[in-house]
Amino acid sequence: MPGDTSIAETVPQNTSKVYDGTLEPEEIWWRDHQLWLQERGYQLRPRFSPGWIPSWKGTDKKWWECEDGLSPSIFRVLDAVRTSDGAMVSLKQISQSDHPYETEISMYLSSSQRGSDPRNHCVPVYEVLDVPDDPDMKLLVMPLLRPYDDPPLETVGEAVEFFRQIFEGLQFIHENHVAHRDCMNLNIMVDPKPLYPDMYHPHATDLKRDWSGFARHYTRTKEPTKYIFIDFGISRKYGAEEKSPREYPIWGGDKTVPEFHRSNDPCNPFPTDIYYLGNLIREDFLQSPRGVEFMEPLVSDMVQDDPSKRPTIDEVISRFAELRKSLSRRKLRSRLVDPEETKLLRFYRNTRHIFRTAYYIMARHSAVPTPKPVS
Incomplete structure (x- = not known):
């Protein structure tokens, strides 16, 4: 990669609307469940902490120059760190009413009985989390890919x-x-x-x-x-x-x-x-x-x-x-x-x-x- 390429140039710009780096409406769900996820052993990025103050506020920096200025490209899937071992994982929201078979099939293909098959190229599911305030919602915990x-x-x-x-x-x-x-x-x-x-x-x-x-x-x-x-x-x-x-x-x-x-x-x-x-x-x-x-x-x-x-x-x-x-x-x-x-x-x-x-x-x-x- 050329030596004169700046880090800021690698950050995708949001061209669909004016974006200032603050939380999108779809990100609020993750912020509101950050403490619960932390209790379950998954640490979200600083952007999703309750009371988060953007690191560029009060400085000469722009939001795209800061790590906490980036929003997810897909709001129903978010990265996290598993605190037990530091592994990077993905958390995926599953609405049971919209996708009634996804959790079942994902777990079936990811089971220990089938996971040992060397031909198994299905994403492993580490854990399924029941969302406490939404009986229709589950979170699949999977590797970051x-x-x-x-x-x-x-x-x-x-x-x-x-x-x-x-x-x-x-x-x-x-x-x-x-x-x-x-x-x-x-x-x-x-x-x-x-x-x-x-x-x-x-x-x-x-x-x-x-x-x-x-x-x-x-x-x-x-x-x-x-x-x-x-x-x-x-x-x-x-x-x-x-x-x-x-x-x-x-x-x-x-x-x-x-x-x-x-x-x-x-x-x-x-x-x-x-x-x-x-x-x-x-x-x-x-x-x-x-x-x-x-x-x-x-x-x-x-x-x-x-x-x-x-x-x-x-x-x-x-x-x-x-x-x-x-x-x-x-x-x-x-x-x-x-x-x-x-x-x-x-x-x-x-x-x-x-x-x-x-x-x-x-x-x-x-x-x-x-x-x-x-x-």
């Missing part, structure tokens, strides 16, 4: 490992008779702990936790990590005997599902999950040449208009394994190219990539960075 492509994937091998993990993760979900129904790119995250050994500020994610500078991070090749499915708000769980359930269409984040555009009739949600993952790869990796064009035949089948013609997740995994075998080490270590990079930037990145790859080879870092299973 980052978007799957932040920081960006850099090599074909890193992309191949991402594909492998999301395919086996969906296989695990489907084998447990659950349809995710919204497994698009925003609902697949990455475990940041291997990449960011000292972690980072949860709402200025390029910065250190204490706001003192930029957070250091590693590549996935140097420190392999795990990808994780989140948000089971519109998911459904079925009995083992229900081989082809039917559900009325429900729109998730991806608005391109062909069967939803054709009809409002009930349809099988499992092929729709296949479409979501295929479309993720199509939109994020294939629409502009980046180096993973070998995925095109498989992805084309995954996003077919006719759901009945899409492969099952078992078939996807089998075909992907054959594709993986066809890739040379040189191909796997090649760089994912950003189609928008300038010639000068491409020269810089190519040069850096050559030296970095030489180091990875000498240090025996695998071209396909698979994380070690948790013992």
